[in-house]
Structure formats: structure tokens, C-alpha cells
Amino acid sequence: MPTYELDISIDQAGLTALTQAGQSVTIVKQSSGGKPTAWISFTPQMNNVITWTEQYSVYSSTTNAQAGATIRTSSVATAIGGSSYTLNNSGFFDKGISGRVGPTQYQIINADPDLMIGTTPMVTAGLLQGASVNGKNVSAPLCAAGVLYNQTALFTPIETIMVFTSSYSDNGIVISQVAGNALTVEYTTNNTAAIAYNDQNNQFIAN
Known part of the structure; x- marks a missing residue:
């Protein structure tokens, strides 16, 4: 499993400005399927190192996936690409069945009629990924989709992240859209990337 670093x-000057504004560094990771979340948000230092491995888990939650909500997971299972995971009628994931979807895809089936969001039989589901942020281990959802009872959702993570500053103070917050001045970092040829904060324009730039 490849490991990536940012x-x-x-x-x-930039650190002082961000501190005075009460802003965090926020990282969103791209995934087809579901709404994006503020996967990682942290209080910055002058030098920051974030690492993660291409390993995912599937999750379910009864948190409504609306903008501003922090996803609180209720069931989590380590996942393997190309597999389908069924949320059974006990609210837990059955062992994944491989070969159901493409090798880089993850499928979730909601087979629990008793899980509700409001008055609707459904769950919020998606992919969860861990990371190390300045030596501290964190783990949070990187996308969120509403899945009705007896329906499925398909997710494909992409090794592309978007970095910006925000007022988000927690990981796994559902967002309506990524900030317009976010810096996109693609890990297509290298596993390591370096960026800097430009305090004149208040946005990140590639080094």
C-alpha cells in the first residue's frame, strides 16, 4: 500500500494571521460518490507534515449528511478495493465480497431497515481514512452519502487533495463546496508534495 506525504x-507572519483569524488548515480528499468532507482540519505550525497510506474503511452513520454536520460513525469495517460490504440488520458490516465492483471501488449495501435518519430508513455511508498530522494519528470520513434501505452506494477514492484554510475545527465535517482558493495537489507521479502558505494572498501555493 503506497504511503503519501504532504x-x-x-x-x-502567516501563522500569526491564521491564529488571529482562528483559522485551521483543512484538507479535502477527492472521491467519486457522496458529498465531500473536511477530511482533516488542524491548527497549523510553521512546519507541518501529513502522511497517509492508501488504506480505507467503510463506515455507516445516522448523522444527516447536511453541510456543517460532523459525521459520527456507528459502524466501521476495514475495506479492500473491489469489494462490496453489506450493512446487516444488526447495524454492522458483513465481511466484504470481492470482485463485485472495480478494483479501486468500494460498494456499500444498506440492508438494515431499522436504522433511521429522522423518519426515513437510511444511513449516511462512505469511506474513512486515517492519517498522521504532525505526529498525531487521526481518522475521519472523506465523503458522505445518504443510502436508503435496500439501496447501494459506490465510492472511488482519488489520490488528489485540496488544501485551504477555514474555520472548521473538527475532522469529518460535511461541506457544501470547497473554498475557491483551495490548492489542488495531485499525487500522480510522486508520493510526496511540498506547499507553502502565501500570507500576501492568504492561500497555499506549490513549492
């Missing part, structure tokens, strides 16, 4: 440098 190095973020912020000079003292």
Missing part, C-alpha cells in the same frame, strides 16, 4: 510550510 509538507506544509507557513512563515511567522
Whole structure:
């Protein structure tokens, strides 16, 4: 499983400005399927190192996937690409069945009629991924989709992230849209990327 790294440098002027504004560094990871979340949000330092491995889990939640909501997972299972996972009538995932979908896809089937969001038999589901942020291990959903009872959802993670500053103070917050000045970082040829915060324009730039 490949490991990826993002190095973020912020000079003292930028760090002071972000602290005074109460802003965090937020990372969104691209995935087809579901709404994006603020996968990682953290209080920045002058030198920041974020690493993660291409390993995912599937999750379910009864948190309504509306903008601003922090997803609280109720069931999580380590997942393998190309597999389908059924949320059974006990609210837990059955062992994945491989070969049901493409090798980089993950499928979730909601087979629990008793799980509700409001008055609707459904769950919020998606992919969850861990990371190390300045030496601290975190894990949070990177996407969120509403899945009605007896329906399925399909997710395909992409090794592309978007980095920006925000007022988000928690991981796994559903967002309506990524900030317009977010810097897109693609891990297509390299597993490591370095960016810096430009305190003149208040946005990230590639090093």
C-alpha cells in the first residue's frame, strides 16, 4: 500500500494571521460518490507534515449528511478495493465480497431497515481514512452519502487533495463546496508534495 506525504510550510507572519483569524488548515480528499468532507482540519505550525497510506474503511452513520454536520460513525469495517460490504440488520458490516465492483471501488449495501435518519430508513455511508498530522494519528470520513434501505452506494477514492484554510475545527465535517482558493495537489507521479502558505494572498501555493 503506497504511503503519501504532504509538507506544509507557513512563515511567522502567516501563522500569526491564521491564529488571529482562528483559522485551521483543512484538507479535502477527492472521491467519486457522496458529498465531500473536511477530511482533516488542524491548527497549523510553521512546519507541518501529513502522511497517509492508501488504506480505507467503510463506515455507516445516522448523522444527516447536511453541510456543517460532523459525521459520527456507528459502524466501521476495514475495506479492500473491489469489494462490496453489506450493512446487516444488526447495524454492522458483513465481511466484504470481492470482485463485485472495480478494483479501486468500494460498494456499500444498506440492508438494515431499522436504522433511521429522522423518519426515513437510511444511513449516511462512505469511506474513512486515517492519517498522521504532525505526529498525531487521526481518522475521519472523506465523503458522505445518504443510502436508503435496500439501496447501494459506490465510492472511488482519488489520490488528489485540496488544501485551504477555514474555520472548521473538527475532522469529518460535511461541506457544501470547497473554498475557491483551495490548492489542488495531485499525487500522480510522486508520493510526496511540498506547499507553502502565501500570507500576501492568504492561500497555499506549490513549492
